[in-house]
Amino acid sequence: MTNLFTSDLKVINVGLDAFADSIIQNGGNATKVAWRPPALGDTNTGRALATLINNEEVDAANRIALSRYLAANPVLKGVGKAANSVPGMGERTLLHAGPPISWEEMGGPMKGAIIGAVIYEGWTETEKAASEMASSGEITFSPCHHHSAVGPMSGIISPSMPVWIVENTEHGNKSYSNFNEGLGKVLRYGANSPEVILRLKWIEETLATVCRAALQNIGELELKPLIGQALHMGDECHNRNVASTALLIKKLLPSIIKT
Known part of the structure; x- marks a missing residue:
């Protein structure tokens, strides 16, 4: 004989929350499962x-795809200017994260980052003018992935920004990424205040210059061993990059001192 009606009721609810709510209100134990029909019922x-x-x-x-991923050998080749390095980077082009999107459809943080990039490039001087330019059609917006590039969060890469140049020596393809701004108020989250622009200029004029010279002294830097070591040190090489950053600095420091 079943003991379903004599033991404590424990229910897994798939569907409307109201079903689980009724059970909980009557002293039962119900776990709500966030389930939706495949393709939203289409x-x-x-x-x-x-x-x-x-x-x-x-x-x-x-x-x-997996075999190519495992066979890939990413090598840091150098630092370049986006306009001169990233394929298809036009004079008035801004790259962004995600799929193709118009200015009108962009979210607040991405619009804020676009405005900051316009001011950083010197195309306008004020947020209002930058917003008007962005909505006027003067700027070409294009996904980073259409240009073999990647950018964090809003993913904005503008022509004057320095980029890391990484080559997969196994298959010969290259990829590009802008410099991490660090923490605090940053363009990737949509901030565009003067301090954000000032930091971007420092990255362009000072940090990138030093890193470029250091890499020229080294020649190139294999990233796969560095990534592997960073993973063992607690990084997941996405949001936490403490170990990988320290390892990169350790590799570059002797050449940085020489420069």
Whole structure:
């Protein structure tokens, strides 16, 4: 005989919260599961997604992608100016994170970062003028990934910004990323006050110059061993980069002193 009705009720609720609320209000124990129908209930899209499961073509493509990822050998080659290094970087181009998006559809932090980048570039002097320029069509907005580039958070890369140049020596492709601004008020979160612009100028004129000279002395720097060591030291090489930053500085410091 079942003891369902004689033991404490423990329910996993999939669906409307109201079902779980009723159980909890009557002394029961209910765990709410945040579940939604596949493709938000769209039948055609759901069926299309289902065809990707155990699909040999998809699985084969994933195996190729994973093998290339594991075989990749990222090497830091140098520091360059975005306008001269990033493919397709036009004179009035701003790269951003995420898929293609218009000025009108951008969120507040990305718009703030765009405004800051416009002022940093010297295209305008005020936030109002920068906003008007951004909405006028004078600026080309393009995703970082369309240019073999990556940028943190809002991902804004402007023509004058210095970028790290990394080459995958296994397959010959290159990628580019702007410098990390550090903590506090930063462009990547949408801040665009004078202190933010001043820091960006310092990165461009001082920090990048020193790093460029140091790398020229070293020649190049393999990143895979550095990443592996940083992971063992507690970094996940995304949000926490304390160890990887320290390891990079350790590699560059002898050359920095010489410069």
